[in-house]
Each structure stands twice: as structure tokens, then as C-alpha cells.
Amino acid sequence: MLTDEYVKRVYAQVEKRDGDQPEFLQAVREVFESLEPVVEKHPEYEKAGVLERLVEPERVVKFRVAWTDDEGKVQVNRGYRIQFNSAIGPYKGGLRFHPSVNEGVIKFLGFEQILKNSLTSLPMGGGKGGSDFDPKGKSDAEVMRFCQAFMTELCRHIGQFTDVPAGDINVGAREIGYLFGQYKRIRDEYSGVITGKGLEFGGSLARTEATGYGLCYYTQEALRVLKNDSFEGKTVVISGSGNVAIFATEKAQALGAKVVTASDSNGYVYDPDGIKLDIVKDIKLGHRGRIKEYAERVPGAEYHEGCKGVWTVPCDIALPCATQNEIDEESAKALVANGCKVVCEGANMPSTPEAIAVYQDNGLLYGPAKAANAGGVAVSGLEMSQNSYRLSWTFEEVDNKLKSIMENIVANSLAAAKEYGHEGDLMLGANAAGFVKVANAMVAQGVL
Structure with a gap:
């Protein structure tokens, strides 16, 4: 529930103007709920109309x-x-x-x-x-x-x-x-006007892997700091079979986990022995096939129609990497019932507000998308830097920078959560840490 009068007033204005845009309203409300203690501590933001300007595109x-x-x-x-x-x-x-x-x-x-x-x-x-x-x-x-x-x-x-x-x-x-x-x-x-380019014309090494790898670096660091734990020996459920899911699977496996699922818009596959990533890559990157083909090629693997069923598979860690609102309240409850302790988001806003409430009520380690999947845009930023310098860094250089950025996101999120009275809350911390930097820049630059 929104309680701060300034926050409530601005959100009501958003509802009035953009009531026909449910995904936008959902994103704004989730952020605003986290920002109430920040706004209360910084009355200058209300005077400068920061929230009003933040929700209105330039x-x-x-x-x-x-x-x-x-x-x-x-x-x-x-x-x-x-x-x-x-x-x-x-x-x-x-x-x-x-x-x-x-x-x-x-x-x-x-x-x-x-x-x-x-x-x-x-x-x-x-x-x-x-x-x-x-x-x-x-x-x-x-x-x-x-x-x-x-x-x-x-x-x-x-x-x-x-x-x-x-x-x-x-x-x-x-x-x-x-x-x-x-x-x-x-x-x-x-010029470097677009990122994600081919290596032959200005692209960056590790850009293809960045979102999936970054998701795992973030999850690994959050596990280390908050649970004194790691991916080692964990069973992981991943949704999707596109770029993010493929490279999240690759890195989770490299960190010692067993990833047992992959999915697309038609259904999901479950492989109790662990996903064979070379086959998924061949299906999805090689000839843009459907994930059901995996079960036809791998003995012991099962294919199930309907992509939401992936969240009924028992696991320690869930990494949603498909699309927005793919985990609803029912799916979140199924994850909890089947032993899941960690949800970190590779897709953009893959959990509904009701699902997030289930995570929080049951004490799951929850890494929100804007923090956990920031690796892709981070390496895009590194690609911009390389284009400006007219040089190319090695895969190891970019990967090390990515790992450092994701670990710093965890640290900065936890520091902000503690500062605003919600120690250990990665969602509030991410929203607060990201917002304060933007808000202070907006105030410093005047009314624009």
C-alpha cells in the first residue's frame, strides 16, 4: 500500500493519464512502493517535482x-x-x-x-x-x-x-x-550508435553472453553475502530458451549447478540429468526450432505443453528468463512448495506483484530484474566505450568488468536498503540506489 501523500498523489496522476497501460502502471507502483522511505528522507525531491518528471517520458x-x-x-x-x-x-x-x-x-x-x-x-x-x-x-x-x-x-x-x-x-x-x-x-x-553489433563491425566480446552471465554473477554474489552459499550443487529451473536463458544456463552449470529445464512459448522440457546446452543451442540458435525437439533428441527428457508448468519443477533456485509476468501468485506458491529458496530475474518484470509478495512472505532471496539482469546493458555500455576509444577489449577483460559491475550492484542495493531501514531487501535497495542517483542529477540540472 502507498502511504506517503506525495507518492500517492503522483501515482494517482499516472493512473489517470495512463490507465490503459497495465504493464506501465505495474512497474511504476512497484518502484513507488520502494521509494516511499527515500522520498520521506529527501523532501527536496517533492519540491523539484522529481517523481512527476520521472514517470513522464521526455x-x-x-x-x-x-x-x-x-x-x-x-x-x-x-x-x-x-x-x-x-x-x-x-x-x-x-x-x-x-x-x-x-x-x-x-x-x-x-x-x-x-x-x-x-x-x-x-x-x-x-x-x-x-x-x-x-x-x-x-x-x-x-x-x-x-x-x-x-x-x-x-x-x-x-x-x-x-x-x-x-x-x-x-x-x-x-x-x-x-x-x-x-x-x-x-x-x-x-559510429557506435547501436550496441550488440557483430564483432567484425564494432561489437564487444561477451556482449552475447552478458545478460545471462550477469544474472548468475548477481545471484552468486547475493547468495554469498546473504546466505553464505553458492550455486554449487544446486538444482536450477530456468524459463526461456533464448539468449538470456542459454547463457544463464551455461554460467550456472559452470558454477556447479544442475539446470533441469528450458522452455518456449509452447511448453517446457525437463531433463533430470541436466540440460544439454549444445542441443538447446543447436535448436534455438542453429535453426530457430521449438524446444519440444529437445525431448525428441535426448533420452529421458520430458516435454510438457504449457510454459507455466516449468514453475512446478522442484528446485533450489529459479531464474525466470522468458518474458514479463510469467510467474503469477499460483506459480510462486508452487515454487515455494517445491523447495525453491532463491528467485533472481533474467527477464524484465517476470513476476507479478502477487508473486513478489509470495517470495517476500516466505523469506526467499529475491533479486529484481532491474538489478539482476543489468548485465546486458552494462556490457552495451562497455561496447559504447570501446567504440569511442576505437579499440576492442578481450573477452576476459569484458567478463571481469561485468562480474565487478554485478557484484557492485548487489553491494550498492544492500547499502541503500540498510540506509532506508530495510536491511537485506534487494528489491527496495535496487530501486532506491538507482533512483537517488537519477533524482540528484535531475535536481542539479534544473527544471527540464
């Missing part, structure tokens, strides 16, 4: 994307870029291509990105973008034509000192290559 760009399919028919999608907050650096955040994309989804992602980027300690503001285009089932030529049409409009609004997009769901190496190529052709410049 710029919302919405545009038509017309492209031609392989049959010569014109298709039309909607494109978005929401430049939310630039108090601590140029806008930074991914592009998502998925039928579920709308303005509310992009706003929730952009809002979360403000605090996530702040937590990395790198100079990056918050932004997000995407389209309701679905690359699945499209030919490479169709994806290229869509990306070129999308970038023809987007290029007006981005730049290495203004807004630096990256990939997100369904925007991988193929899409980033087409987007960067079109930007370069139109603007006639070779």
Missing part, C-alpha cells in the same frame, strides 16, 4: 513502418522509441520486435531501464523501443526489408551522443546488423 516517438513481403504485398507495422530520461547520460535501451509490443509495454520497459542503467554506474539514461512486427516465420529478406524501413524513420531520433539502441526480444545479431547497416547508409557515418 519524448515519445511513434511511427508507421511500411515494408514489402516476399509476395510483393505491402505490410504495415507500428514502430516506437520512448526516450524516457537523460539525466545521467544518453538514452540507452533495447528494441523489441514482438506482436505484444504497444506503447504501454515500451513505457514499462523504458521506465525500468532508467533505474537499471543507473545501477550499472555507467553514464546511460533510460529508453526503449520496438515494433509489433514478428520476425518468426519471416525470410531473411523480409526481416531485412522491415529493419531497413524501421531504421529509415528511427535514424532521425538516435545517435551516439543522443540515444543508443540495442537488441531485446527477437532482435538479435541478424536484426542488429540490418539496422546498423541502414543507419550507416542514411547518415553516412560509422
